[in-house]
Amino acid sequence: MATGRTHRPATRSRGIPEATVARLPLYLRALTALSERSVPTVSSEELAAAAGVNSAKLRKDFSYLGSYGTRGVGYDVEYLVYQISRELGLTQDWPIVMVGIGNLGAALANYGGFASRGFRVAALIDADPSMVGKPVAGIPVQYIDDLERIIEENGVSIGVIATPAGAAQQVCDRLVAAGVSSILNFAPTVLSVPDGVDVRKVDLSIELQILAFHEQRKAGEDGAVGEAGLPSAAAVRAAAPATAPAATAGRKGPDGDVPAVMPA
Amino acid sequence: MATGRTHRPATRSRGIPEATVARLPLYLRALTALSERSVPTVSSEELAAAAGVNSAKLRKDFSYLGSYGTRGVGYDVEYLVYQISRELGLTQDWPIVMVGIGNLGAALANYGGFASRGFRVAALIDADPSMVGKPVAGIPVQYIDDLERIIEENGVSIGVIATPAGAAQQVCDRLVAAGVSSILNFAPTVLSVPDGVDVRKVDLSIELQILAFHEQRKAGEDGAVGEAGLPSAAAVRAAAPATAPAATAGRKGPDGDVPAVMPA
DNA sequence: TCATCTTTGTGCACGCGTTCACAAAGACAT
DNA sequence: ATGTCTTTGTGAACGCGTGCACAAAGATGA
Numbered sequence: 268m269a270t271g272r273t274h275r276p277a278t279r280s281r282g283i284p285e286a287t288v289a290r291l292p293l294y295l296r297a298l299t300a301l302s303e304r305s306v307p308t309v310s311s312e313e314l315a316a317a318a319g320v321n322s323a324k325l326r327k328d329f330s331y332l333g334s335y336g337t338r339g340v341g342y343d344v345e346y347l348v349y350q351i352s353r354e355l356g357l358t359q360d361w362p363i364v365m366v367g368i369g370n371l372g373a374a375l376a377n378y379g380g381f382a383s384r385g386f387r388v389a390a391l392i393d394a395d396p397s398m399v400g401k402p403v404a405g406i407p408v409q410y411i412d413d414l415e416r417i418i419e420e421n422g423v424s425i426g427v428i429a430t431p432a433g434a435a436q437q438v439c440d441r442l443v444a445a446g447v448s449s450i451l452n453f454a455p456t457v458l459s460v461p462d463g464v465d466v467r468k469v470d471l472s473i474e475l476q477i478l479a480f481h482e483q484r485k486a487g488e489d490g491a492v493g494e495a496g497l498p499s500a501a502a503v504r505a506a507a508p509a510t511a512p513a514a515t516a517g518r519k520g521p522d523g524d525v526p527a528v529m530p531a
Numbered sequence: 532m533a534t535g536r537t538h539r540p541a542t543r544s545r546g547i548p549e550a551t552v553a554r555l556p557l558y559l560r561a562l563t564a565l566s567e568r569s570v571p572t573v574s575s576e577e578l579a580a581a582a583g584v585n586s587a588k589l590r591k592d593f594s595y596l597g598s599y600g601t602r603g604v605g606y607d608v609e610y611l612v613y614q615i616s617r618e619l620g621l622t623q624d625w626p627i628v629m630v631g632i633g634n635l636g637a638a639l640a641n642y643g644g645f646a647s648r649g650f651r652v653a654a655l656i657d658a659d660p661s662m663v664g665k666p667v668a669g670i671p672v673q674y675i676d677d678l679e680r681i682i683e684e685n686g687v688s689i690g691v692i693a694t695p696a697g698a699a700q701q702v703c704d705r706l707v708a709a710g711v712s713s714i715l716n717f718a719p720t721v722l723s724v725p726d727g728v729d730v731r732k733v734d735l736s737i738e739l740q741i742l743a744f745h746e747q748r749k750a751g752e753d754g755a756v757g758e759a760g761l762p763s764a765a766a767v768r769a770a771a772p773a774t775a776p777a778a779t780a781g782r783k784g785p786d787g788d789v790p791a792v793m794p795a
Numbered sequence: 796t797c798a799t800c801t802t803t804g805t806g807c808a809c810g811c812g813t814t815c816a817c818a819a820a821g822a823c824a825t
Numbered sequence: 826a827t828g829t830c831t832t833t834g835t836g837a838a839c840g841c842g843t844g845c846a847c848a849a850a851g852a853t854g855a
Contacts, residue, residue: 356747374638380736472644483620
């Protein structure tokens with residue numbers, strides 16, 4: 268998960284916990300799939316399994332929205348889809364602008380997940396004049412000088428930043444000044460914004476580093492305690508990652524490098 | 532933040548809280564920037580500001596790593612960079628494979644954040660035969676039938692999934708069976724994996740939905756209480772978002788369907 | 796109508812994470 | 826040496842999130 272809300276210490280909106288809000292889209296996705304298969308109702312147990320969460324947690328989450336279930340039966344799929352969509356604000360149209368149409372930006376623009384569920388790409392913006400006018404995902408790229416006008420004319424309140432790190436804060440400032448109050452940041456930088464503006468960040472590098480931490484730990488602890496499960500194959504390999512010849516090459520790491528294997 | 536660790540209920544590794552681990556990459560980035568500017572030391576206050584966190588939290592985070600600071604002075608930048616890198620396992624080489632080289636996958640492969648800090652793209656894999664052999668980011672795409680062999684030969688323990696939702700679980704199963712024990716998932720699906728395997732997910736659609744929720748809330752509450760701050764412009768606009776005409780139309784697509792290649 | 800069975804909704808307890816506030820530690824000047 | 830000043834490291838309190846376990850609600854069948 269590339270994640271991380273910034274700012275706004277879980278404002279506990281109108282009683283709905285932040286953690287619950289973060290799971291609603293997950294439930295919605297599972298429910299939509301059921302809806303397409305014309306399944307009329309689901310139990311908390313089934314839906315929880317589909318969403319990958321605990322059933323008690325799911326029931327508690329739904330309890331914040333109201334009592335939409337029927338004891339002995341479960342939840343009405345269609346009704347729940349509607350309620351969650353409404354709660355998330357997906358029953359209305361959300362025009363968004365994306366700034367920075369490089370490799371990542373272009374890929375995101377093409378990504379279907381953006382277009383679905385009420386989100387509409389109102390404009391693609393870049394600072395490279397040679398990009399201007401070129402259509403990406405069917406939408407012509409516009410020049411950054413028009414950013415303020417575009418936001419104003421389209422009533423945009425959500426912006427996506429996919430620029431290089433160096434330009435992110437500057438772009439962010441302009442977006443906020445122009446009226447954007449929610450930002451999804453793909454640039455590897457910490458953005459500082461005034462109160463009232465929400466920033467969520469997606470950082471590939473950070474996600475990988477977190478995985479590496481756990482991977483290293485798995486490699487290190489096994490052998491020590493034996494930690495049930497885990498099909499040795501992976502553990503062994505991770506413990507002695509230099510198995511492959513030329514591949515791993517370097518591995519010069521200073522000193523305190525992984526306790527290398529460590530026989531039981 | 533596209534986020535969400537799955538599984539593994541915060542195993543509290545060797546005393547380092549999960550929340551702290553998630554922040555270490557942030558500190559590392561800020562420290563690296565300072566290091567490049569040849570700054571010798573930083574106080575917890577300065578570094579916290581750069582990383583966008585509370586200074587007390589930062590000090591407590593570092594306290595889990597040991598006592599690396601000097602009272603009255605601060606932390607030695609170089610030393611801290613090394614310690615955090617080591618703790619995160621970045622002093623060793625981590626070969627990774629990426630499966631699903633569509634729009635998003637290609638963009639990720641080109642993304643510099645992957646190559647840096649010990650991560651090395653060992654292979655790009657796709658199920659579309661017409662993609663095979665074509666170089667992406669300088670690396671020729673390989674066919675998915677060779678997945679197991681590639682993982683074995685390169686000692687890969689971290690995999691990145693950027694396939695369409697429908698293919699994700701299947702790819703995941705193969706990766707895990709081949710020995711991969713950490714997965715970064717960009718497909719909009721819940722992956723189920725055996726114990727011992729870590730999954731982190733990055734879901735653009737979910738992030739946007741969370742932002743929409745807060746945006747809706749901001750628009751709704753103002754007017755009711757007045758809730759200080761917030762430059763009306765955005766609030767007013769969000770309150771009457773249906774400005775655009777047809778737009779929302781279609782609404783058919785199941786869910787986050789990646790346009791990209793790859794049949795099931 | 797009544798009994799049984801399924802599934803929700805939630806009270807409660809526990810643990811993690813955050814923040815405050817301060818004592819201890821060391822640098823630095825005199 | 827000694828005092829002052831800065832900054833760390835952490836004890837303690839608090840709040841959020843999670844999961845258990847169960848009572849209440851309603852469906853279903855006789």
